[in-house]
Amino acid sequence: MAQTYYFLVASDHFLQGHQTQEVLEERTRHYLAQGKAIDFWWVRSPAFLDAPQLADIRRRCPSPAAAVVSTDGQxxxxxxxxxxxxLMGQFEAPSAAIPDPLAAHTAAR
Incomplete structure (x- = not known):
């Protein structure tokens, strides 16, 4: 069954320079303290940007890209x-265009 995934995407350099990792680590600690399952992930060079429905975002995002992907839109x-x-967006996965929502390209594009 498909799940809705929400994401933020920007250049890898931008996201690393804006303390994104620190925010994600803080949220991870909070989730663990609350006994809540992790519902967000850091994806470098996300493959989901290759999906036809995300072509506009792919064109607008500098390369190499990185993303924060979550099932929590809020x-x-x-x-x-x-x-x-x-840039922010969403997609349904798994699907024919996005079989693995957290897949990454092995080489930066």
Whole structure:
């Protein structure tokens, strides 16, 4: 059954320079303390950007790209407001166009 995934995407350099990792580590600690399952992931060079329905975002995002992917749309929206200069979207997976929502290209593009 397909799941909706929400994402933020920007250049890998931008996301690393804006303390994204620190925010994700803080949220991980919070989830673990609450006994909540992790519902967000850091994906470098995300393969989902190759899906035809995300072509516009792929064109607008510098390479190499990185993404924060989550099943929690509110978290992604909160993170977008915090980081500001990122692109936001969503997709359904698994699907023919996106068989693995967390897959990454092995070589930066």
């Amino acid at each position: 978290f992604v929206l909160w993170l977008k407001h915090r980081l500001q200069y990122v």
